[in-house]
Amino acid sequence: MKNFMQGVLKVLYPPYCVLCGELLPMEEWEKGICTGCASKIPFLTGNRCGFCGRELQHGEVCHSCLEKKPVFERGISAFDYDVLREGIARFKFDGSKGDGAIFGRLMAAFLLSYHQDWIEEIDFMTAVPLHRRKEKERGFNQADILCKSISENTGIPYQEDILSRTKATIAQSKLSARERHENIKNVFLSQDCPDKCILLVDDILTTGATLNECSRALYRSGAKKVEIFCLSVTE
Ligand SMILES: [Zn+2]
Ligand SMILES: [Zn+2]
Structure with a gap:
């Protein structure tokens, strides 16, 4: 037993x-x-860039976000990727959905403790989609698992299937920053979401190319505001 x-x-x-x-x-x-x-819990707090959540010495926006202003309104990340590198690999590649539920619970705690104002403003959250084939291979979409858990623990509604990925692309992690932007261009489609304030969720923020393209699709479909929330951000 x-x-x-x-x-x-x-x-x-x-x-x-x-x-x-x-x-x-x-x-x-x-x-x-x-x-x-x-x-x-090593949450990212203190003075952070309002778009990517990276640490700032002064000001409100980091050098790279100033140089290339993100499409989304603002963004936060809960952890430094270096701290979670192995944990994220176990979650995504060893197929452990349970890890995702715990990570989502931690993301919810991060929102509730440090960004309560966001929760009130958001109409719903949605996940960065994987291509169908990729999702089938992995057995789940990591961002979808995170969303379900954040929603359960904060009460923010989760709308699945707002975004879809129209073509399979090379994994962003295999490409340079410039190639990432080209690789992901016009890959996402969004359902209508007029006047909505949307929280877009993903596991890792690196160059922001994927989140930018998803945001572009949401704005094209009428979104009023797109804000992003990632489990982790790279240096
Ligand atoms: Zn531990
Ligand atoms: Zn930034």
Whole structure:
């Protein structure tokens, strides 16, 4: 019986801390983070660029966002990618949906603690879509799993299928910054969303090319404001 229960729980929850990878005692699987990490969750706070969430010494917008102004209205990220590198790899490539639910819960806590004003303003959130074939391969879309969990933990409505990806592209991670912009151009389509304030969710913000293209599609379909929220941002 105990083994059976362990099996069921293992499908629902990761048996390790999603932040540091340390194995958890079974009674802590549901929490998904170890006591050490829970006592000092490394959320990105302090002075941050209002578009990408990267750290700022002074001012309100970072150099690269000033140089190439993002299409979206503003943006935040919950964690530094370096801290989550292994955790995100386990989630995306070892097919552990349970990790995503824990990450989403942490993103919800980040919003509730530091960006409560965002929650009131948003009409609904939606996920950066994967191409059908890619989603089938992986078994899930990581941004969709994050959205479901953020929605459950904040009450922000989640509208699936607002965005779709019209063609399969080369993975952005394999390309240079310039190639990323070309690779992703006009790849997304959006359903009508007149006058809506939308929170667009993804797992990693790197150059912002994908989030920019998704935002462009949403604005074309009538969105009033597109704001972005990522699990992590690269340096
Ligand atoms: Zn930990
Ligand atoms: Zn920036």
